[in-house]
Amino acid sequence: MTNPVGRRERxxxxxxxxxxxxxxxxxxxxxxxAVTLHEIAEAADVSTTTLLxxxxxxxxxxxxEEADQEAGLVAAVRDRDxxxxxxxxLCGYVKRxxxxxxxxxxxxxxxxxxxxxxPALGDYAHRMWMRHQDALAHAxxxxxxxxxxxxxxxxxxxxxxxxxxxxxxxxxxxxxVDIAFDLLEHGWTAAPTVR
Numbered sequence: 001m002t003n004p005v006g007r008r009e010r011x012x013x014x015x016x017x018x019x020x021x022x023x024x025x026x027x028x029x030x031x032x033x034a035v036t037l038h039e040i041a042e043a044a045d046v047s048t049t050t051l052l053x054x055x056x057x058x059x060x061x062x063x064x065e066e067a068d069q070e071a072g073l074v075a076a077v078r079d080r081d082x083x084x085x086x087x088x089x090l091c092g093y094v095k096r097x098x099x100x101x102x103x104x105x106x107x108x109x110x111x112x113x114x115x116x117x118x119p120a121l122g123d124y125a126h127r128m129w130m131r132h133q134d135a136l137a138h139a140x141x142x143x144x145x146x147x148x149x150x151x152x153x154x155x156x157x158x159x160x161x162x163x164x165x166x167x168x169x170x171x172x173x174x175x176x177v178d179i180a181f182d183l184l185e186h187g188w189t190a191a192p193t194v195r
Contacts, residue, residue, distance in 0.1 A: 012054075015046060015050070016054045016064070018044040018045075018046075019040065019051055019054055019055065020055075020061055020064045022040050022043035022044040023035070023040045023058075023062065024061075025043070026040060026043060027114055028110050028111075028114060031118075032062075032114060032118040032120070033118070037051055037052070037058060040061065059120060059121060059124035060124075062111075062114070062115070062124075062125075063124065063128055066128055066131070069128075069129070069132060070131075070132045072093065072097065073090070073093065073132050073139070073161075074135055074136065076089045076090055076092070076093035077090065077139040077140055077143050078139060078143065085185060086140055086143065086144075086156065087156070087160070087181050087185040088181070090160045090181065091163075091177060091181035094160070094163055094167070094177055095174055095177050098164040099164075116168065129161055129164060129165075130158075130161055132157075132161060133154070133157050133161055134157075136157035136160065136161065137150075137153045137154040137157035137158075140153040140156055140157055141153040156184065159180075159184055160181070160184065163176075163177050163180040164177075166180055
């Protein structure tokens, strides 16, 4: 049985959500660089000091799902369908949350456009996504029975996470993810040789 969330925790969560929502609305309306922390705090009806207690900086206001992303990546490995390989499970996860989401949700598409056209946000998003490498490598090592410091698990985690950035630079992001994970699954020798 889970403990019920107390009033104080609910209020903190509501304040955090109000700040994130206010920031995103202002960023989408006026552009990231044109909005100040003070304006975001005002829109959420809190002080700038309070805003900084919840978010360490302006970029963090845009990305409020870091823990959920890490949990999703680990679950993709741990809870994959019987018979599915780790690369297949991660390919599906990356396509679902990093590629298809931009096509299926107008608000996410606006968010993605904001991130992709704002260098500071694009860099922050990539660094945040790559911070999941250790947790993903650990999940892969546990699943395969490898030692915790297994370099193969770490390499697969690193390259799997990098497919997201690779896909977003491609004309056909979903195909790019499929190609990248096929390479991770089968290695370079499976690639056709063209001269």
